[in-house]
Amino acid sequence: MPSPPVVHVAAIRKTYGRTVAVDEVSFNVQPGEIFGLIGPNGAGKTTTMECVEGLRVPDRGAISVLGLDPARNRHALQERIGVQLQEAQLQKRIKVIEAVGLWASLYQKPLDGDRLIEQLGLSDKRNAWFMTLSGGQKQRLFIALALINDPEVVFLDELTTGLDPQARRAIWDLVRGIRQRGKTVLLTTHLMEEAERLCDRVAIIDHGRIIDIGAPAELVLRHCxxxxxxxxxxxxxxxxxxxxxxxxxxxxxxxxxxxxxxxxxxxxxxxxxxxxxxxxxxxxxxxxxxxxxxxxxxxxxxxxxxxxxxxx
Ligand SMILES: Nc1ncnc2c1ncn2[C@@H]1O[C@H](COP(=O)(O)OP(=O)(O)OP(=O)(O)O)[C@@H](O)[C@H]1O
Ligand SMILES: [Mg+2]
Missing domain, CATH: 3.30.70.260 (ACT domain)
Known part of the structure:
Protein backbone atom coordinates (compact mmCIF):
# COMPACT_ATOMS: atom_id res chain seq x y z
CA MET A 1 0.00 0.00 0.00
CA PRO A 2 1.37 3.47 -0.84
CA SER A 3 1.70 5.68 2.25
CA PRO A 4 -1.07 8.26 2.68
CA PRO A 5 -0.21 11.77 1.47
CA VAL A 6 1.14 14.24 4.04
CA VAL A 7 -0.98 16.99 2.50
CA HIS A 8 -4.26 16.28 0.74
CA VAL A 9 -6.13 19.14 -0.90
CA ALA A 10 -9.45 18.37 -2.60
CA ALA A 11 -11.26 20.90 -4.77
CA ILE A 12 -10.79 23.96 -2.56
CA ARG A 13 -12.19 27.35 -3.48
CA LYS A 14 -11.52 30.66 -1.77
CA THR A 15 -13.01 34.01 -2.69
CA TYR A 16 -12.42 37.51 -1.34
CA GLY A 17 -15.55 39.47 -2.17
CA ARG A 18 -15.81 39.13 -5.94
CA THR A 19 -12.23 37.95 -6.40
CA VAL A 20 -11.95 34.20 -6.87
CA ALA A 21 -8.43 33.64 -5.50
CA VAL A 22 -8.43 29.83 -5.65
CA ASP A 23 -10.79 27.59 -7.57
CA GLU A 24 -11.11 23.79 -7.69
CA VAL A 25 -7.54 23.31 -6.51
CA SER A 26 -6.59 19.70 -5.74
CA PHE A 27 -3.20 18.07 -5.11
CA ASN A 28 -1.42 15.60 -2.84
CA VAL A 29 2.03 15.94 -1.32
CA GLN A 30 3.74 12.62 -0.58
CA PRO A 31 6.02 11.94 2.40
CA GLY A 32 9.60 13.11 1.83
CA GLU A 33 8.74 15.17 -1.21
CA ILE A 34 9.59 18.79 -2.06
CA PHE A 35 6.40 19.96 -3.73
CA GLY A 36 6.13 23.42 -5.31
CA LEU A 37 3.15 25.62 -6.10
CA ILE A 38 4.33 27.75 -9.01
CA GLY A 39 2.64 30.61 -10.75
CA PRO A 40 2.76 34.38 -11.33
CA ASN A 41 1.88 37.13 -8.82
CA GLY A 42 -1.71 36.84 -7.67
CA ALA A 43 -2.12 33.26 -8.94
CA GLY A 44 -3.39 32.05 -5.56
CA LYS A 45 -0.27 30.37 -4.16
CA THR A 46 -0.23 32.09 -0.76
CA THR A 47 -3.99 31.68 -0.38
CA THR A 48 -3.69 27.95 -1.04
CA MET A 49 -0.72 27.63 1.29
CA GLU A 50 -2.45 29.54 4.10
CA CYS A 51 -5.54 27.34 3.78
CA VAL A 52 -3.29 24.29 4.14
CA GLU A 53 -1.61 25.90 7.18
CA GLY A 54 -5.00 26.51 8.78
CA LEU A 55 -4.55 30.31 8.69
CA ARG A 56 -7.44 30.76 6.26
CA VAL A 57 -10.53 28.62 5.76
CA PRO A 58 -11.58 27.69 2.23
CA ASP A 59 -15.18 28.39 1.20
CA ARG A 60 -15.46 24.90 -0.26
CA GLY A 61 -13.46 21.69 -0.53
CA ALA A 62 -11.45 19.65 1.95
CA ILE A 63 -7.89 19.68 3.27
CA SER A 64 -6.00 17.25 5.45
CA VAL A 65 -2.48 17.64 6.79
CA LEU A 66 -0.93 14.58 8.48
CA GLY A 67 -4.46 13.18 8.53
CA LEU A 68 -5.92 16.19 10.36
CA ASP A 69 -8.15 19.08 9.28
CA PRO A 70 -5.95 22.19 9.63
CA ALA A 71 -8.87 24.53 10.37
CA ARG A 72 -10.21 22.36 13.20
CA ASN A 73 -7.00 20.88 14.58
CA ARG A 74 -4.70 23.88 14.52
CA HIS A 75 -3.31 23.23 17.98
CA ALA A 76 -2.57 19.56 17.40
CA LEU A 77 -0.93 20.43 14.07
CA GLN A 78 1.05 23.39 15.39
CA GLU A 79 3.53 21.04 17.08
CA ARG A 80 4.00 19.04 13.89
CA ILE A 81 4.27 21.66 11.15
CA GLY A 82 6.74 24.48 10.46
CA VAL A 83 5.64 27.67 8.74
CA GLN A 84 7.59 30.43 7.03
CA LEU A 85 5.31 33.23 5.85
CA GLN A 86 5.84 35.40 2.79
CA GLU A 87 7.27 38.80 3.78
CA ALA A 88 7.59 37.94 7.45
CA GLN A 89 9.13 40.54 9.76
CA LEU A 90 10.44 40.59 13.31
CA GLN A 91 11.14 43.40 15.75
CA LYS A 92 14.12 45.42 14.55
CA ARG A 93 16.14 44.95 17.71
CA ILE A 94 15.42 41.34 18.53
CA LYS A 95 18.64 39.30 18.44
CA VAL A 96 18.93 36.09 16.43
CA ILE A 97 19.40 33.99 19.57
CA GLU A 98 16.45 35.72 21.26
CA ALA A 99 14.11 35.09 18.33
CA VAL A 100 15.10 31.42 18.24
CA GLY A 101 14.66 31.16 22.04
CA LEU A 102 11.27 32.83 21.89
CA TRP A 103 10.05 30.48 19.18
CA ALA A 104 11.45 27.46 21.06
CA SER A 105 9.42 28.45 24.12
CA LEU A 106 6.21 28.05 22.12
CA TYR A 107 6.71 24.33 21.65
CA GLN A 108 6.77 21.29 23.89
CA LYS A 109 9.80 19.59 22.35
CA PRO A 110 11.94 22.18 20.58
CA LEU A 111 15.29 21.41 18.98
CA ASP A 112 18.48 22.85 20.41
CA GLY A 113 18.45 26.49 19.25
CA ASP A 114 22.24 26.92 19.21
CA ARG A 115 22.68 23.85 17.08
CA LEU A 116 20.05 25.05 14.61
CA ILE A 117 21.70 28.48 14.41
CA GLU A 118 24.98 26.74 13.64
CA GLN A 119 23.41 24.44 11.03
CA LEU A 120 21.94 27.44 9.24
CA GLY A 121 25.29 29.23 9.20
CA LEU A 122 24.21 32.01 11.56
CA SER A 123 26.68 31.42 14.42
CA ASP A 124 28.50 34.69 13.64
CA LYS A 125 25.18 36.53 13.83
CA ARG A 126 23.99 34.92 17.06
CA ASN A 127 23.90 38.25 18.90
CA ALA A 128 23.08 40.48 15.94
CA TRP A 129 19.85 42.47 15.77
CA PHE A 130 17.32 41.35 13.17
CA MET A 131 17.54 44.77 11.45
CA THR A 132 21.25 44.30 10.79
CA LEU A 133 20.91 40.97 8.97
CA SER A 134 21.21 40.70 5.17
CA GLY A 135 18.27 39.38 3.13
CA GLY A 136 19.79 35.90 2.95
CA GLN A 137 20.54 35.87 6.67
CA LYS A 138 16.96 36.91 7.48
CA GLN A 139 15.65 34.09 5.30
CA ARG A 140 17.93 31.61 7.06
CA LEU A 141 16.63 32.86 10.40
CA PHE A 142 13.05 32.34 9.21
CA ILE A 143 13.94 28.81 8.16
CA ALA A 144 15.43 28.25 11.63
CA LEU A 145 12.18 29.46 13.21
CA ALA A 146 10.16 27.19 10.93
CA LEU A 147 12.32 24.21 11.95
CA ILE A 148 12.64 24.85 15.71
CA ASN A 149 9.86 22.37 16.60
CA ASP A 150 11.43 19.64 14.41
CA PRO A 151 8.29 19.58 12.20
CA GLU A 152 7.27 16.67 10.00
CA VAL A 153 6.16 19.03 7.25
CA VAL A 154 7.52 22.49 6.43
CA PHE A 155 5.72 25.26 4.52
CA LEU A 156 7.90 27.84 2.78
CA ASP A 157 6.26 30.76 0.95
CA GLU A 158 8.49 32.59 -1.58
CA LEU A 159 11.58 31.65 0.34
CA THR A 160 14.20 33.16 -1.93
CA THR A 161 12.45 36.21 -3.37
CA GLY A 162 14.80 39.18 -3.39
CA LEU A 163 17.96 37.15 -2.77
CA ASP A 164 21.00 37.15 -5.02
CA PRO A 165 21.81 33.93 -6.93
CA GLN A 166 24.48 32.85 -4.44
CA ALA A 167 22.23 33.27 -1.38
CA ARG A 168 19.46 31.52 -3.30
CA ARG A 169 21.64 28.49 -3.97
CA ALA A 170 22.58 28.29 -0.31
CA ILE A 171 18.88 28.27 0.63
CA TRP A 172 18.18 25.53 -1.95
CA ASP A 173 20.85 23.40 -0.28
CA LEU A 174 19.18 24.01 3.07
CA VAL A 175 15.81 22.93 1.75
CA ARG A 176 17.35 19.79 0.24
CA GLY A 177 18.84 19.15 3.68
CA ILE A 178 15.35 19.33 5.19
CA ARG A 179 14.19 16.65 2.74
CA GLN A 180 17.26 14.56 3.53
CA ARG A 181 16.17 14.48 7.15
CA GLY A 182 12.98 12.76 6.01
CA LYS A 183 10.70 15.76 6.13
CA THR A 184 8.14 16.90 3.62
CA VAL A 185 8.28 20.40 2.10
CA LEU A 186 5.51 22.41 0.44
CA LEU A 187 6.80 25.64 -1.05
CA THR A 188 5.69 28.37 -3.41
CA THR A 189 7.77 30.23 -5.94
CA HIS A 190 7.36 32.29 -9.06
CA LEU A 191 10.91 31.43 -10.11
CA MET A 192 10.79 28.64 -12.64
CA GLU A 193 14.47 27.90 -12.28
CA GLU A 194 13.99 27.41 -8.56
CA ALA A 195 11.10 25.02 -9.16
CA GLU A 196 13.09 23.10 -11.74
CA ARG A 197 16.16 22.68 -9.57
CA LEU A 198 14.54 22.13 -6.20
CA CYS A 199 11.12 20.52 -6.52
CA ASP A 200 10.41 16.82 -6.97
CA ARG A 201 6.97 17.77 -8.30
CA VAL A 202 5.20 21.03 -9.03
CA ALA A 203 1.66 22.24 -9.55
CA ILE A 204 1.43 25.07 -12.08
CA ILE A 205 -1.19 27.61 -10.97
CA ASP A 206 -2.64 30.47 -12.99
CA HIS A 207 -5.66 32.61 -12.09
CA GLY A 208 -6.47 30.41 -9.09
CA ARG A 209 -6.55 27.13 -10.99
CA ILE A 210 -4.11 24.26 -11.33
CA ILE A 211 -3.15 23.73 -14.94
CA ASP A 212 -0.98 20.65 -14.55
CA ILE A 213 0.98 18.69 -11.95
CA GLY A 214 4.12 16.61 -12.37
CA ALA A 215 7.88 16.36 -12.04
CA PRO A 216 9.47 19.35 -13.84
CA ALA A 217 11.19 17.16 -16.43
CA GLU A 218 7.98 15.22 -17.01
CA LEU A 219 6.01 18.44 -17.60
CA VAL A 220 8.63 19.67 -20.04
CA LEU A 221 8.60 16.40 -21.96
CA ARG A 222 4.78 16.29 -21.99
CA HIS A 223 4.16 19.84 -23.17
CA CYS A 224 7.38 20.87 -24.91
N1 LIG B 1 -6.87 39.22 2.23
C1 LIG B 1 -7.20 39.43 0.95
N2 LIG B 1 -8.27 40.21 0.64
C2 LIG B 1 -8.65 40.40 -0.64
N3 LIG B 1 -8.03 39.84 -1.71
C3 LIG B 1 -6.98 39.06 -1.47
C4 LIG B 1 -6.50 38.81 -0.13
N4 LIG B 1 -5.44 37.99 -0.21
C5 LIG B 1 -5.25 37.74 -1.52
N5 LIG B 1 -6.17 38.37 -2.28
C6 LIG B 1 -6.28 38.28 -3.75
O1 LIG B 1 -6.35 36.92 -4.10
C7 LIG B 1 -5.58 36.65 -5.27
C8 LIG B 1 -4.52 35.60 -4.96
O2 LIG B 1 -3.58 36.15 -4.04
P1 LIG B 1 -2.37 35.31 -3.44
O3 LIG B 1 -1.73 36.14 -2.41
O4 LIG B 1 -2.88 33.99 -3.00
O5 LIG B 1 -1.45 35.14 -4.71
P2 LIG B 1 0.05 34.61 -4.83
O6 LIG B 1 0.06 33.58 -5.89
O7 LIG B 1 0.56 34.23 -3.51
O8 LIG B 1 0.81 35.90 -5.38
P3 LIG B 1 2.34 36.41 -5.11
O9 LIG B 1 3.21 35.69 -6.08
O10 LIG B 1 2.27 37.87 -5.45
O11 LIG B 1 2.67 36.16 -3.68
C9 LIG B 1 -5.02 37.99 -5.70
O12 LIG B 1 -5.87 38.51 -6.70
C10 LIG B 1 -5.09 38.85 -4.45
O13 LIG B 1 -5.25 40.20 -4.78
MG1 LIG C 1 2.15 34.85 -2.36
Whole structure:
Protein backbone atom coordinates (compact mmCIF):
# COMPACT_ATOMS: atom_id res chain seq x y z
CA MET A 1 0.00 0.00 0.00
CA PRO A 2 1.37 3.47 -0.84
CA SER A 3 1.70 5.68 2.25
CA PRO A 4 -1.07 8.26 2.68
CA PRO A 5 -0.21 11.77 1.47
CA VAL A 6 1.14 14.24 4.04
CA VAL A 7 -0.98 16.99 2.50
CA HIS A 8 -4.26 16.28 0.74
CA VAL A 9 -6.13 19.14 -0.90
CA ALA A 10 -9.45 18.37 -2.60
CA ALA A 11 -11.26 20.90 -4.77
CA ILE A 12 -10.79 23.96 -2.56
CA ARG A 13 -12.19 27.35 -3.48
CA LYS A 14 -11.52 30.66 -1.77
CA THR A 15 -13.01 34.01 -2.69
CA TYR A 16 -12.42 37.51 -1.34
CA GLY A 17 -15.55 39.47 -2.17
CA ARG A 18 -15.81 39.13 -5.94
CA THR A 19 -12.23 37.95 -6.40
CA VAL A 20 -11.95 34.20 -6.87
CA ALA A 21 -8.43 33.64 -5.50
CA VAL A 22 -8.43 29.83 -5.65
CA ASP A 23 -10.79 27.59 -7.57
CA GLU A 24 -11.11 23.79 -7.69
CA VAL A 25 -7.54 23.31 -6.51
CA SER A 26 -6.59 19.70 -5.74
CA PHE A 27 -3.20 18.07 -5.11
CA ASN A 28 -1.42 15.60 -2.84
CA VAL A 29 2.03 15.94 -1.32
CA GLN A 30 3.74 12.62 -0.58
CA PRO A 31 6.02 11.94 2.40
CA GLY A 32 9.60 13.11 1.83
CA GLU A 33 8.74 15.17 -1.21
CA ILE A 34 9.59 18.79 -2.06
CA PHE A 35 6.40 19.96 -3.73
CA GLY A 36 6.13 23.42 -5.31
CA LEU A 37 3.15 25.62 -6.10
CA ILE A 38 4.33 27.75 -9.01
CA GLY A 39 2.64 30.61 -10.75
CA PRO A 40 2.76 34.38 -11.33
CA ASN A 41 1.88 37.13 -8.82
CA GLY A 42 -1.71 36.84 -7.67
CA ALA A 43 -2.12 33.26 -8.94
CA GLY A 44 -3.39 32.05 -5.56
CA LYS A 45 -0.27 30.37 -4.16
CA THR A 46 -0.23 32.09 -0.76
CA THR A 47 -3.99 31.68 -0.38
CA THR A 48 -3.69 27.95 -1.04
CA MET A 49 -0.72 27.63 1.29
CA GLU A 50 -2.45 29.54 4.10
CA CYS A 51 -5.54 27.34 3.78
CA VAL A 52 -3.29 24.29 4.14
CA GLU A 53 -1.61 25.90 7.18
CA GLY A 54 -5.00 26.51 8.78
CA LEU A 55 -4.55 30.31 8.69
CA ARG A 56 -7.44 30.76 6.26
CA VAL A 57 -10.53 28.62 5.76
CA PRO A 58 -11.58 27.69 2.23
CA ASP A 59 -15.18 28.39 1.20
CA ARG A 60 -15.46 24.90 -0.26
CA GLY A 61 -13.46 21.69 -0.53
CA ALA A 62 -11.45 19.65 1.95
CA ILE A 63 -7.89 19.68 3.27
CA SER A 64 -6.00 17.25 5.45
CA VAL A 65 -2.48 17.64 6.79
CA LEU A 66 -0.93 14.58 8.48
CA GLY A 67 -4.46 13.18 8.53
CA LEU A 68 -5.92 16.19 10.36
CA ASP A 69 -8.15 19.08 9.28
CA PRO A 70 -5.95 22.19 9.63
CA ALA A 71 -8.87 24.53 10.37
CA ARG A 72 -10.21 22.36 13.20
CA ASN A 73 -7.00 20.88 14.58
CA ARG A 74 -4.70 23.88 14.52
CA HIS A 75 -3.31 23.23 17.98
CA ALA A 76 -2.57 19.56 17.40
CA LEU A 77 -0.93 20.43 14.07
CA GLN A 78 1.05 23.39 15.39
CA GLU A 79 3.53 21.04 17.08
CA ARG A 80 4.00 19.04 13.89
CA ILE A 81 4.27 21.66 11.15
CA GLY A 82 6.74 24.48 10.46
CA VAL A 83 5.64 27.67 8.74
CA GLN A 84 7.59 30.43 7.03
CA LEU A 85 5.31 33.23 5.85
CA GLN A 86 5.84 35.40 2.79
CA GLU A 87 7.27 38.80 3.78
CA ALA A 88 7.59 37.94 7.45
CA GLN A 89 9.13 40.54 9.76
CA LEU A 90 10.44 40.59 13.31
CA GLN A 91 11.14 43.40 15.75
CA LYS A 92 14.12 45.42 14.55
CA ARG A 93 16.14 44.95 17.71
CA ILE A 94 15.42 41.34 18.53
CA LYS A 95 18.64 39.30 18.44
CA VAL A 96 18.93 36.09 16.43
CA ILE A 97 19.40 33.99 19.57
CA GLU A 98 16.45 35.72 21.26
CA ALA A 99 14.11 35.09 18.33
CA VAL A 100 15.10 31.42 18.24
CA GLY A 101 14.66 31.16 22.04
CA LEU A 102 11.27 32.83 21.89
CA TRP A 103 10.05 30.48 19.18
CA ALA A 104 11.45 27.46 21.06
CA SER A 105 9.42 28.45 24.12
CA LEU A 106 6.21 28.05 22.12
CA TYR A 107 6.71 24.33 21.65
CA GLN A 108 6.77 21.29 23.89
CA LYS A 109 9.80 19.59 22.35
CA PRO A 110 11.94 22.18 20.58
CA LEU A 111 15.29 21.41 18.98
CA ASP A 112 18.48 22.85 20.41
CA GLY A 113 18.45 26.49 19.25
CA ASP A 114 22.24 26.92 19.21
CA ARG A 115 22.68 23.85 17.08
CA LEU A 116 20.05 25.05 14.61
CA ILE A 117 21.70 28.48 14.41
CA GLU A 118 24.98 26.74 13.64
CA GLN A 119 23.41 24.44 11.03
CA LEU A 120 21.94 27.44 9.24
CA GLY A 121 25.29 29.23 9.20
CA LEU A 122 24.21 32.01 11.56
CA SER A 123 26.68 31.42 14.42
CA ASP A 124 28.50 34.69 13.64
CA LYS A 125 25.18 36.53 13.83
CA ARG A 126 23.99 34.92 17.06
CA ASN A 127 23.90 38.25 18.90
CA ALA A 128 23.08 40.48 15.94
CA TRP A 129 19.85 42.47 15.77
CA PHE A 130 17.32 41.35 13.17
CA MET A 131 17.54 44.77 11.45
CA THR A 132 21.25 44.30 10.79
CA LEU A 133 20.91 40.97 8.97
CA SER A 134 21.21 40.70 5.17
CA GLY A 135 18.27 39.38 3.13
CA GLY A 136 19.79 35.90 2.95
CA GLN A 137 20.54 35.87 6.67
CA LYS A 138 16.96 36.91 7.48
CA GLN A 139 15.65 34.09 5.30
CA ARG A 140 17.93 31.61 7.06
CA LEU A 141 16.63 32.86 10.40
CA PHE A 142 13.05 32.34 9.21
CA ILE A 143 13.94 28.81 8.16
CA ALA A 144 15.43 28.25 11.63
CA LEU A 145 12.18 29.46 13.21
CA ALA A 146 10.16 27.19 10.93
CA LEU A 147 12.32 24.21 11.95
CA ILE A 148 12.64 24.85 15.71
CA ASN A 149 9.86 22.37 16.60
CA ASP A 150 11.43 19.64 14.41
CA PRO A 151 8.29 19.58 12.20
CA GLU A 152 7.27 16.67 10.00
CA VAL A 153 6.16 19.03 7.25
CA VAL A 154 7.52 22.49 6.43
CA PHE A 155 5.72 25.26 4.52
CA LEU A 156 7.90 27.84 2.78
CA ASP A 157 6.26 30.76 0.95
CA GLU A 158 8.49 32.59 -1.58
CA LEU A 159 11.58 31.65 0.34
CA THR A 160 14.20 33.16 -1.93
CA THR A 161 12.45 36.21 -3.37
CA GLY A 162 14.80 39.18 -3.39
CA LEU A 163 17.96 37.15 -2.77
CA ASP A 164 21.00 37.15 -5.02
CA PRO A 165 21.81 33.93 -6.93
CA GLN A 166 24.48 32.85 -4.44
CA ALA A 167 22.23 33.27 -1.38
CA ARG A 168 19.46 31.52 -3.30
CA ARG A 169 21.64 28.49 -3.97
CA ALA A 170 22.58 28.29 -0.31
CA ILE A 171 18.88 28.27 0.63
CA TRP A 172 18.18 25.53 -1.95
CA ASP A 173 20.85 23.40 -0.28
CA LEU A 174 19.18 24.01 3.07
CA VAL A 175 15.81 22.93 1.75
CA ARG A 176 17.35 19.79 0.24
CA GLY A 177 18.84 19.15 3.68
CA ILE A 178 15.35 19.33 5.19
CA ARG A 179 14.19 16.65 2.74
CA GLN A 180 17.26 14.56 3.53
CA ARG A 181 16.17 14.48 7.15
CA GLY A 182 12.98 12.76 6.01
CA LYS A 183 10.70 15.76 6.13
CA THR A 184 8.14 16.90 3.62
CA VAL A 185 8.28 20.40 2.10
CA LEU A 186 5.51 22.41 0.44
CA LEU A 187 6.80 25.64 -1.05
CA THR A 188 5.69 28.37 -3.41
CA THR A 189 7.77 30.23 -5.94
CA HIS A 190 7.36 32.29 -9.06
CA LEU A 191 10.91 31.43 -10.11
CA MET A 192 10.79 28.64 -12.64
CA GLU A 193 14.47 27.90 -12.28
CA GLU A 194 13.99 27.41 -8.56
CA ALA A 195 11.10 25.02 -9.16
CA GLU A 196 13.09 23.10 -11.74
CA ARG A 197 16.16 22.68 -9.57
CA LEU A 198 14.54 22.13 -6.20
CA CYS A 199 11.12 20.52 -6.52
CA ASP A 200 10.41 16.82 -6.97
CA ARG A 201 6.97 17.77 -8.30
CA VAL A 202 5.20 21.03 -9.03
CA ALA A 203 1.66 22.24 -9.55
CA ILE A 204 1.43 25.07 -12.08
CA ILE A 205 -1.19 27.61 -10.97
CA ASP A 206 -2.64 30.47 -12.99
CA HIS A 207 -5.66 32.61 -12.09
CA GLY A 208 -6.47 30.41 -9.09
CA ARG A 209 -6.55 27.13 -10.99
CA ILE A 210 -4.11 24.26 -11.33
CA ILE A 211 -3.15 23.73 -14.94
CA ASP A 212 -0.98 20.65 -14.55
CA ILE A 213 0.98 18.69 -11.95
CA GLY A 214 4.12 16.61 -12.37
CA ALA A 215 7.88 16.36 -12.04
CA PRO A 216 9.47 19.35 -13.84
CA ALA A 217 11.19 17.16 -16.43
CA GLU A 218 7.98 15.22 -17.01
CA LEU A 219 6.01 18.44 -17.60
CA VAL A 220 8.63 19.67 -20.04
CA LEU A 221 8.60 16.40 -21.96
CA ARG A 222 4.78 16.29 -21.99
CA HIS A 223 4.16 19.84 -23.17
CA CYS A 224 7.38 20.87 -24.91
CA UNK A 225 8.98 17.75 -26.43
CA UNK A 226 10.89 19.70 -29.10
CA UNK A 227 14.70 19.76 -28.88
CA UNK A 228 17.27 21.74 -30.87
CA UNK A 229 20.95 20.98 -31.43
CA UNK A 230 23.40 23.46 -32.95
CA UNK A 231 26.47 21.89 -34.56
CA UNK A 232 29.28 23.85 -36.22
CA UNK A 233 31.15 21.72 -38.73
CA UNK A 234 32.77 21.98 -42.15
CA UNK A 235 31.92 18.35 -42.93
CA UNK A 236 29.72 18.55 -46.04
CA UNK A 237 28.13 15.14 -45.38
CA UNK A 238 26.93 16.08 -41.88
CA UNK A 239 23.50 17.53 -42.79
CA UNK A 240 22.55 14.37 -44.72
CA UNK A 241 23.64 12.13 -41.85
CA UNK A 242 21.49 14.07 -39.37
CA UNK A 243 18.48 14.03 -41.69
CA UNK A 244 18.61 10.23 -41.68
CA UNK A 245 17.98 10.07 -37.91
CA UNK A 246 14.36 9.16 -37.01
CA UNK A 247 14.21 11.83 -34.23
CA UNK A 248 15.14 14.62 -36.63
CA UNK A 249 12.42 16.84 -38.12
CA UNK A 250 14.57 19.39 -39.89
CA UNK A 251 18.17 20.34 -40.55
CA UNK A 252 18.95 23.81 -41.81
CA UNK A 253 22.15 25.79 -42.01
CA UNK A 254 22.17 28.86 -39.83
CA UNK A 255 21.95 31.81 -42.24
CA UNK A 256 23.90 33.98 -39.81
CA UNK A 257 27.03 31.84 -40.11
CA UNK A 258 29.33 31.42 -43.12
CA UNK A 259 28.64 28.41 -45.30
CA UNK A 260 31.44 25.94 -45.79
CA UNK A 261 34.15 26.58 -43.25
CA UNK A 262 32.68 25.93 -39.80
CA UNK A 263 29.09 26.68 -40.85
CA UNK A 264 26.47 26.00 -38.19
CA UNK A 265 23.65 23.50 -38.64
CA UNK A 266 20.41 23.81 -36.70
CA UNK A 267 18.92 20.37 -36.06
CA UNK A 268 15.36 20.28 -34.78
CA UNK A 269 13.52 17.20 -33.53
CA UNK A 270 11.95 15.49 -30.57
CA UNK A 271 12.61 12.99 -27.77
CA UNK A 272 16.12 11.61 -27.57
CA UNK A 273 17.47 13.91 -30.27
CA UNK A 274 20.57 15.06 -28.38
CA UNK A 275 21.88 11.53 -27.71
CA UNK A 276 21.23 10.43 -31.27
CA UNK A 277 23.09 13.42 -32.71
CA UNK A 278 26.07 12.67 -30.47
CA UNK A 279 26.05 9.01 -31.56
CA UNK A 280 25.86 10.09 -35.19
CA UNK A 281 28.83 12.44 -34.76
CA UNK A 282 30.89 9.64 -33.20
CA UNK A 283 29.87 6.97 -35.70
CA UNK A 284 30.76 9.06 -38.74
CA UNK A 285 33.73 10.80 -37.11
CA UNK A 286 32.30 14.18 -37.93
CA UNK A 287 34.59 16.94 -36.64
CA UNK A 288 32.82 19.78 -34.87
CA UNK A 289 34.07 23.18 -33.77
CA UNK A 290 31.03 23.98 -31.65
CA UNK A 291 28.11 22.08 -30.13
CA UNK A 292 25.16 23.49 -28.24
CA UNK A 293 21.72 22.26 -27.28
CA UNK A 294 18.49 24.06 -26.57
CA UNK A 295 16.10 22.20 -24.28
CA UNK A 296 12.79 23.80 -23.27
CA UNK A 297 12.28 24.72 -19.61
CA UNK A 298 9.33 25.02 -17.25
CA UNK A 299 9.17 28.65 -18.38
CA UNK A 300 8.36 27.41 -21.91
CA UNK A 301 5.79 24.99 -20.49
CA UNK A 302 4.13 27.84 -18.64
CA UNK A 303 4.02 29.99 -21.75
CA UNK A 304 2.59 27.14 -23.81
CA UNK A 305 -0.11 26.28 -21.27
CA UNK A 306 -1.22 29.79 -20.34
CA UNK A 307 -0.33 31.83 -23.41
CA UNK A 308 1.60 34.32 -21.30
CA UNK A 309 4.98 34.62 -19.60
CA UNK A 310 5.09 34.09 -15.86
CA UNK A 311 6.45 37.61 -15.34
CA UNK A 312 3.80 39.37 -17.42
N1 LIG B 1 -6.87 39.22 2.23
C1 LIG B 1 -7.20 39.43 0.95
N2 LIG B 1 -8.27 40.21 0.64
C2 LIG B 1 -8.65 40.40 -0.64
N3 LIG B 1 -8.03 39.84 -1.71
C3 LIG B 1 -6.98 39.06 -1.47
C4 LIG B 1 -6.50 38.81 -0.13
N4 LIG B 1 -5.44 37.99 -0.21
C5 LIG B 1 -5.25 37.74 -1.52
N5 LIG B 1 -6.17 38.37 -2.28
C6 LIG B 1 -6.28 38.28 -3.75
O1 LIG B 1 -6.35 36.92 -4.10
C7 LIG B 1 -5.58 36.65 -5.27
C8 LIG B 1 -4.52 35.60 -4.96
O2 LIG B 1 -3.58 36.15 -4.04
P1 LIG B 1 -2.37 35.31 -3.44
O3 LIG B 1 -1.73 36.14 -2.41
O4 LIG B 1 -2.88 33.99 -3.00
O5 LIG B 1 -1.45 35.14 -4.71
P2 LIG B 1 0.05 34.61 -4.83
O6 LIG B 1 0.06 33.58 -5.89
O7 LIG B 1 0.56 34.23 -3.51
O8 LIG B 1 0.81 35.90 -5.38
P3 LIG B 1 2.34 36.41 -5.11
O9 LIG B 1 3.21 35.69 -6.08
O10 LIG B 1 2.27 37.87 -5.45
O11 LIG B 1 2.67 36.16 -3.68
C9 LIG B 1 -5.02 37.99 -5.70
O12 LIG B 1 -5.87 38.51 -6.70
C10 LIG B 1 -5.09 38.85 -4.45
O13 LIG B 1 -5.25 40.20 -4.78
MG1 LIG C 1 2.15 34.85 -2.36
Missing amino acids: PERTVFVATDDVTAAERFRALPQVQSVVSDPSTALGAGGQLIIRGQGDLVTEVIHCLAEHRIRVTDFRTEVPTLEDVFLKLTGHLIRD
